[in-house]
Amino acid sequence: MPRKAFSFYEERRVTAGGATKSRSEYxxxxxxxxxxxxxxxxxxxxxxxxxxxxxxxxxxxxxxxHELDRDAILESNQxxxxxxxxxxxxxVLHFPKYDPSSERYIQNELxxxxxxxxxxxxxxxxxxxxRRVYDHYETDIxxxxxESPALILYSIIEAYLDKTMKMLERxxxxxxxxxxxxxxxxxxxxxxxxxxxKRNIITLKHMMKPQILVLRMIESQMKNRFSGEVExxxxxxxxxxxxxxxxxxxxxxxIDSMExxxxxxxxxxxxxxxxxxxxxSAFMLPLTLLTGFFGMNVINVPFxxxxxxxxxxxxxxxxxxxxxxxxxxxxx
Numbered sequence: 001m002p003r004k005a006f007s008f009y010e011e012r013r014v015t016a017g018g019a020t021k022s023r024s025e026y027x028x029x030x031x032x033x034x035x036x037x038x039x040x041x042x043x044x045x046x047x048x049x050x051x052x053x054x055x056x057x058x059x060x061x062x063x064x065x066h067e068l069d070r071d072a073i074l075e076s077n078q079x080x081x082x083x084x085x086x087x088x089x090x091x092v093l094h095f096p097k098y099d100p101s102s103e104r105y106i107q108n109e110l111x112x113x114x115x116x117x118x119x120x121x122x123x124x125x126x127x128x129x130x131r132r133v134y135d136h137y138e139t140d141i142x143x144x145x146x147e148s149p150a151l152i153l154y155s156i157i158e159a160y161l162d163k164t165m166k167m168l169e170r171x172x173x174x175x176x177x178x179x180x181x182x183x184x185x186x187x188x189x190x191x192x193x194x195x196x197x198k199r200n201i202i203t204l205k206h207m208m209k210p211q212i213l214v215l216r217m218i219e220s221q222m223k224n225r226f227s228g229e230v231e232x233x234x235x236x237x238x239x240x241x242x243x244x245x246x247x248x249x250x251x252x253x254x255i256d257s258m259e260x261x262x263x264x265x266x267x268x269x270x271x272x273x274x275x276x277x278x279x280x281s282a283f284m285l286p287l288t289l290l291t292g293f294f295g296m297n298v299i300n301v302p303f304x305x306x307x308x309x310x311x312x313x314x315x316x317x318x319x320x321x322x323x324x325x326x327x328x329x330x331x332x
Contacts, residue, residue: 044118073111073122080210082217088115094207095160105203119149129159150226154233161240168247201252215241
């Protein structure tokens with residue numbers, strides 16, 4: 001008797017303080033074959049968001065997954081990886097998620113088990129991207145379109161890569177706006193924005209670079225385990241990842257250039273300020289000498305009044321001449 005397919009979806013929202021507020025949405029297809037009238041569809045898609053430990057253990061036991069895979073699900077900040085077993089593939093993938101409170105990109109980690117009989121994913125953040133993939137999947141099922149776990153995996157990764165590309169496009173627009181402000185407003189906010197952008201682009205680079213190799217491994221595994229038709233799909237994912245990484249490198253170069261420009265502007269302004277202070281100090285030297293000389297306990301100094309008035313006059317004349325000279329040379 002063919003195995004009945006059961007598809008199940010749930011989301012939980014994790015608050016910034018660590019507390020968990022649940023909002024579950026269940027989409028159950030108890031007998032998918034009866035609805036689609038396609039007896040060839042007999043596999044399961046299970047997607048869980050921030051599941052409790054006992055549920056993870058239940059899934060691991062039921063499908064006889066390796067204990068190292070369980071550790072990878074429970075531990076945060078895992079490296080992107082692919083572990084191939086005889087009957088299934090285990091994936092750890094990371095995609096950026098923007099946190100407005102900290103103005104940082106955080107890792108939205110996906111832990112995915114895929115085989116001919118199931119696609120099981122665990123994640124820790126609510127995602128409208130996964131929601132759209134699931135809605136599209138449900139529509140295909142209602143229309144009698146056959147979807148394999150490999151194609152669903154492709155749809156999930158493609159949706160997250162497309163979202164990442166749109167995120168980079170917004171990032172590029174923000175950089176252009178920040179570049180226009182570079183020569184008009186150079187306060188602490190401008191410096192903070194540049195450093196925040198630099199930190200975020202480095203985070204994106206470290207997040208996406210390891211997955212280039214993982215996607216190549218996925219392409220090879222999908223070709224061996226599923227039909228050769230899916231190979232072209234996963235080649236497309238590899239191309240998209242390369243394009244994303246190239247865009248990240250270009251954005252990083254742009255930020256570095258902006259940072260160098262800002263440093264040059266600050267150095268020029270500092271040099272100009274030092275130049276003015278040096279000029280002012282030079283004009284005050286004769287007066288400083290006179291005040292020091294006549295401030296001593298010396299009496300009956302000849303021409304004392306004339307020397308003082310003459311020094312003041314000569315200082316003023318030199319100051320006027322030097323100012324005229326600097327203005328003519330367009331130095332001030």
